[in-house]
Amino acid sequence: MTWVDFYFACFIAGFGLSVLALVGGGTHLHVPHLHVPHGLHVPHASGGRGTPVFNFATLAAFLVWFGGVGYLLSRYYAVWYVVALGVAVLSGLGAAAVAFWFLAKVLMAHEAPLDPADYDMVGVLGRLSISIRLGGTGELIYSQQGTRRVAGARSEDGVAIPRGTEVMVARYEKGIAYVKPWVDPADELQ
Numbered sequence: 001m002t003w004v005d006f007y008f009a010c011f012i013a014g015f016g017l018s019v020l021a022l023v024g025g026g027t028h029l030h031v032p033h034l035h036v037p038h039g040l041h042v043p044h045a046s047g048g049r050g051t052p053v054f055n056f057a058t059l060a061a062f063l064v065w066f067g068g069v070g071y072l073l074s075r076y077y078a079v080w081y082v083v084a085l086g087v088a089v090l091s092g093l094g095a096a097a098v099a100f101w102f103l104a105k106v107l108m109a110h111e112a113p114l115d116p117a118d119y120d121m122v123g124v125l126g127r128l129s130i131s132i133r134l135g136g137t138g139e140l141i142y143s144q145q146g147t148r149r150v151a152g153a154r155s156e157d158g159v160a161i162p163r164g165t166e167v168m169v170a171r172y173e174k175g176i177a178y179v180k181p182w183v184d185p186a187d188e189l190q
Contacts, residue, residue: 003081007070007088014063021056053100061099066092118145121172125182128153131163132179140167140177156180 070088073079079087126142132155140153155161156170156178167179 002074003084004071004074007067007074009067010063011067011071014060014065014067017056017060018064021060055100055103057099057103058096062092062096065095121151121169121177124169124177126167126169126177126179128161128163128165128167128179131165132161134158134160136160137176138163140169140179142169151175151177153177153179 066088069091070084073084073087074081124142124144126140128138129141129150130139132138132153135158136154138153138161140151142149142151151172152175153167154176157180161167161179161181166182168182169177170180171178
């Protein structure tokens with residue numbers, strides 16, 4: 001195997017990984033992933049583990065640029081193989097760095113680790129969009145994590161609660177919020 005063949009094989013492998021990522025992302029193809037040691041992650045500003053430095057995108061970018069530049073320098077220019085290898089490695093590392101930067105700073109910039117406490121329903125305030133009849137079920141509209149959400153609601157005490165009443169979730173079971181009318185503590189003091 002010559003250097004030209006090696007570079008061409010790297011280019012084809014990187015290009016194939018890029019096509020696999022494109023097709024896999026569009027068809028939701030699940031491919032196994034490698035575990036990256038904790039020290040090889042760049043952490044999120046939010047304190048999460050962050051984006052791994054060595055990932056599918058950086059590997060594909062490195063292989064395509066390493067193979068492409070090495071192939072061109074070896075095949076079409078009379079460059080000594082050590083110089084061609086050095087330039088190919090540098091171009092591959094540069095492409096991998098650009099891919100990592102784009103992934104970490106643009107695509108994953110607003111990602112944060114999920115915290116189950118952020119989605120706890122107990123204590124959530126909302127408003128009934130459909131009244132709760134005596135012993136029946138209504139509909140609760142509330143905001144959580146900046147998104148408007150809807151849930152089925154029943155009265156905690158089993159009493160009827162009219163539409164438009166502001167309520168607080170006392171407990172949440174099997175997709176149903178058990179609510180009671182919200183009374184502002186500041187109003188009780190007056």
